[in-house]
Amino acid sequence: MAADRRSSWLKGVLDLLVLSRLTDGESYGYEIARALADAGVGEIKGGTLYPVLNRLEEAGLVEAEFRAAERGPGRRYYRLTPGGRTRLAEESRAWREFHRVVETALYPGGPTT
Amino acid sequence: MSTDRSADRSTDRSTAYFAELAAALAAAGVPAAEAGATVEDLRAHLAETGGTPEEEFGPAAGFAARLGGLAPEAAGPEEEVEHWTWTADLFNDRRMLAVHGDQGWEVESLDPLGRFVCRRTPGSALRWEYRREVLTGGHRERVLAALEPEGWELCGEWLVYGYLKRPYAATAGPGGTVTAPPAAPDRWLYLSRPGKAVLAGWAVLVTVLLAVFLADGIGASGLAVTIAIASALSAVWTAQLETTTGRAHRGPDPEA
Structure with a gap:
């Protein structure tokens, strides 16, 4: 049940979370998944992450560049575009406002803890 | 020695998976260089997670569809998207869902009256398959846990029933699209x-x-x-x- 809840909540905010992992510079799929796990979001499987990255690239919010590696398979590196940075700022503000509304609705008298 | 054989089998499975994925991307018209880079990128990801490709990415055909290769182009302007709401009784719902899913109608939800709220984008519609399951009590988690890895997604619930959808592209590749969809039906009620x-x-x-x-x-x-x-x-x-x-x-x- 907890996994269902997490999955359901993530659907609305995963794009935003992926964009947020690119604010400090370029990164690649596995590193983004690790960063999200380290941030407490939980494990994001590649089957979920890569369609999101493709969607963000098609929307012009990130740019991708494939680089061959000297040893082993190459990787596709992603970085934020100016449009992506703007979208991240706008959506972050909207999310904070939504979070505030939900919290107010759930705790009309203020947080209980 | 048995460890070596196990590793070989794992490598073979992984190779077969990525070959299937590459074929699905190529069949969808993804340029060879781009498909190759995608596969190599995913192999690098898998090398770091250490799991099997199915565990990490799900079935190859469905993953290719989600990657965008087989999915329809991004929806055009809103006026180009068709919307249609209809319903049927419990004797008729699965048959009519099969008929309309084959014509590219995707169920987005069930409204409070139990009607199927559908959309279709002419020119890039996928064919959809549907199934109905009882989702009461302890059934719910077991049923969804069994079906979601196969690409089924819950699209609506009515009374004790849950309706799930899956694009044919997940199993049929490029054959899962509608080439000449018939016009939206005038009817909205299908009673048996x-x-x-x-x-x-x-x-x-x-x-x-x-x-x-x-x-x-x-x-x-x-x-x-x-x-x-x-x-x-x-x-x-x-x-x-x-x-x-x-x-x-x-x-x-x-x-x-």
């Missing part, structure tokens, strides 16, 4: 013969009750309660009839 009989019986009962009410035989609250009970009984009867007669048509039990 048993459904019509149940509805007629219910209508007669309500008419009789109204007549008794108008003749001051029962009060307004009595009328409301009796209609509610009659409606609930007819719903249960419908579900019972459908379960009995339709069992033979059900797909394989996902819990089996």
